[in-house]
Amino acid sequence: MSNSIAGKRPEIHLVDSEADALSELAMASEACSPDVTTKLFEEIDRAVIHRRDALPTHIVTMGSLVEFIDEGSGASRTVELVWPRQANLEENRLSVMTLVGAGLIGMQEGTSIEWPDRAGHVRALRIAKVSQPVQSEAAA
Numbered sequence: 001m002s003n004s005i006a007g008k009r010p011e012i013h014l015v016d017s018e019a020d021a022l023s024e025l026a027m028a029s030e031a032c033s034p035d036v037t038t039k040l041f042e043e044i045d046r047a048v049i050h051r052r053d054a055l056p057t058h059i060v061t062m063g064s065l066v067e068f069i070d071e072g073s074g075a076s077r078t079v080e081l082v083w084p085r086q087a088n089l090e091e092n093r094l095s096v097m098t099l100v101g102a103g104l105i106g107m108q109e110g111t112s113i114e115w116p117d118r119a120g121h122v123r124a125l126r127i128a129k130v131s132q133p134v135q136s137e138a139a140a
Contacts (some may be wrong), residue, residue, distance in 0.1 A: 009113055012106030013049040022096065022105070025084070029097055039116075040102040047106050058109035062096065063133030066104055071112065071124035078129075079125045081105060102127070 014022070030037045050056075055095055060066050060081060067078040079094040081104055087095035094101045101114035102124060112126040 009046070010107065010111040012047045013056055013108065014044065014049055014056055014106045015052045015061055016049050017048055017052070018062050018105075019044055019047060021083075025057060025097065029084075033097060035093060035116075036097050036099055036102050039099060040096070040105075043102060052130065056108065058130045060104050060107045060127065060130050061132065062105070065129075065131040065133075066127060067129040069126045071126055076128065079104075087102050 022040060024036045026040045026044070030136070055061070062081060062083065065078060065080050067076060069076045077092075079092045079095055081101055082093045083096045084095045087093050087098075088106060094104075096102060096105055099116055103113055107113065107127045109127050109130045111122055114122050114124050117123050
């Protein structure tokens with residue numbers, strides 16, 4: 001399932017409890033990370049919200065292992081999407097409060113999105129593979 005990155009953004013899906021926690025986190029981080037906060041609110045606002053047990057398969061949630069490809073460079077990276085206090089780039093644990101992390105949340109395996117990086121360049125990111133966390137609910 002592949003979406004065009006040139007047109008509209010692909011549909012995203014969020015777990016209801018994660019959407020609430022992400023909204024609270026974004027509000028609390030607005031002063032220190034306004035660019036990430038704005039992008040995260042945009043994603044939350046356009047998301048289809050689900051109970052965890054009704055979430056479609058292959059969706060990036062908190063705690064998911066995500067393999068994504070930068071379509072411009074062809075570089076592939078696998079990260080675990082985590083809450084800010086769990087982030088550790090040396091261990092490939094990427095915070096949802098980074099621009100790339102905010103772009104990954106809610107995406108479905110096989111979809112692509114154009115997303116800004118820290119330098120302000122727009123990158124096309126494609127979700128190659130999503131593996132769900134072992135636990136039923138990632139701690140907020």
